[in-house]
Amino acid sequence: METLYSLEGYEFKELLGEGMYAEVYLAKKGTETCAMKVVHKGKHRKRGTMHAKKEISALQRLGSMPGIAHLKEWHETESLVFIALSYFRGYSLSNLPSALSVQEILYTGLSILQTLAQMHSLGVYHLDIKPDNVIVSRHGAHLIDFGCSIISPECTISGSTLPFEGTPAYMAPEMIKKKSSCILLASLDVWGFGCLLYYMAVGKDTFVSTSLYSLYPKILSCKIDYTGVPDEIEDICKQIFIKRPDDRITVADLILLIMKKMTV
Numbered sequence: 001m002e003t004l005y006s007l008e009g010y011e012f013k014e015l016l017g018e019g020m021y022a023e024v025y026l027a028k029k030g031t032e033t034c035a036m037k038v039v040h041k042g043k044h045r046k047r048g049t050m051h052a053k054k055e056i057s058a059l060q061r062l063g064s065m066p067g068i069a070h071l072k073e074w075h076e077t078e079s080l081v082f083i084a085l086s087y088f089r090g091y092s093l094s095n096l097p098s099a100l101s102v103q104e105i106l107y108t109g110l111s112i113l114q115t116l117a118q119m120h121s122l123g124v125y126h127l128d129i130k131p132d133n134v135i136v137s138r139h140g141a142h143l144i145d146f147g148c149s150i151i152s153p154e155c156t157i158s159g160s161t162l163p164f165e166g167t168p169a170y171m172a173p174e175m176i177k178k179k180s181s182c183i184l185l186a187s188l189d190v191w192g193f194g195c196l197l198y199y200m201a202v203g204k205d206t207f208v209s210t211s212l213y214s215l216y217p218k219i220l221s222c223k224i225d226y227t228g229v230p231d232e233i234e235d236i237c238k239q240i241f242i243k244r245p246d247d248r249i250t251v252a253d254l255i256l257l258i259m260k261k262m263t264v
Contacts, residue, residue, distance in 0.1 A: 005038055007075060007082050012036065021048025026087060034072055035088075039081040051147030052081040058124050058146040059085075065122075067115030069135070069144045085144070090137030093200060094130075102230045103262065105200045108134075109236075110258045111141040112196070116189055117251050119143075125150045125185040128166045129192030131199050156182045168212055169205045170195045173220050173243050187245035190254065194240030198224070201233045206241075232261050 013026040027036035039052040059071035072084040128148040172191035198206040209215035239249040
C-alpha cells in the first residue's frame with residue numbers, strides 16, 4: 001500500500017487504526033509481521049511524542065512478559081517516532097463480534113488481572129485501561145497502548161504530580177479530584193478494570209454523559225446502573241466502584257474472587 005512513511009527494512013501493508021497523534025500499520029520485516037505505530041512529532045503534538053517515550057520506557061521495563069504487546073524495536077526521525085510492536089490477529093474489546101457469556105467475561109478479566117499483577121510488581125502502571133486497549137486473540141487477552149503509563153518504584157504518587165491523562169469515562173474519582181497527597185497507583189488500574197468489566201457485561205461505558213462537566217460528578221458519586229449486568233459481575237464491580245481507594249478491592253483479591261466464581 002502507498003503510505004507517507006518509510007522505514008528501512010519494513011514494508012507497510014495496511015492501516016490498522018489511527019488516533020490524534022499516531023497511526024498503526026500492519027508491517028512486515030522479512031517474514032516477521034508487526035504492528036507499527038507511527039507517532040507524529042512537532043510543536044502541536046508534543047503530547048504524542050511524550051506518550052511514545054512513555055510507552056517505549058514501559059515496554060522496555062516489561063520485556064517479554066505475557067499479556068502485552070511486546071516492543072520489538074523503535075526508531076526516531078526529526079518528525080516521527082516508529083514503534084514496532086507485537087501483532088495479534090484478533091479484535092479489541094470495543095469491537096466484540098458477539099456478546100460474551102459470564103464465563104468468558106471472567107476468563108478474560110482474570111487474564112487481564114494476571115497481567116496487571118505482574119506489571120505492578122515491576123513498577124509499571126497502565127492508567128488507561130479501556131476496551132480499545134485490550135486485544136483478544138487465540139492466545140488470550142493482551143494490553144496495548146502504554147502511552148499514559150507510569151513507571152514508579154513506589155506504589156503511591158502525590159496527587160499534585162499525577163498527570164491528568166487517560167480516558168475521562170474510565171478515570172477513578174481520585175484521578176479527577178487529585179486532592180490526596182498519596183494516591184495508590186494500582187488502585188487506579190483496578191478502577192479502570194472495573195469499567196472494562198462492566199463494558200464486557202453490557203456493551204456500554206459505566207459512566208455516560210454528553211460533557212465532561214456532567215461526567216465527572218457521575219464518577220464522583222460512584223452510583224452505578226447495574227441493569228442488565230449479571231449477578232456475578234455486579235458483585236465484583238461493587239467491590240471495585242468504591243470512592244475511597246483504601247477500601248477498594250486489590251488486584252490480588254480480585255484474582256482470588258474471580259477464580260472462585262469461575263469454579264462455582
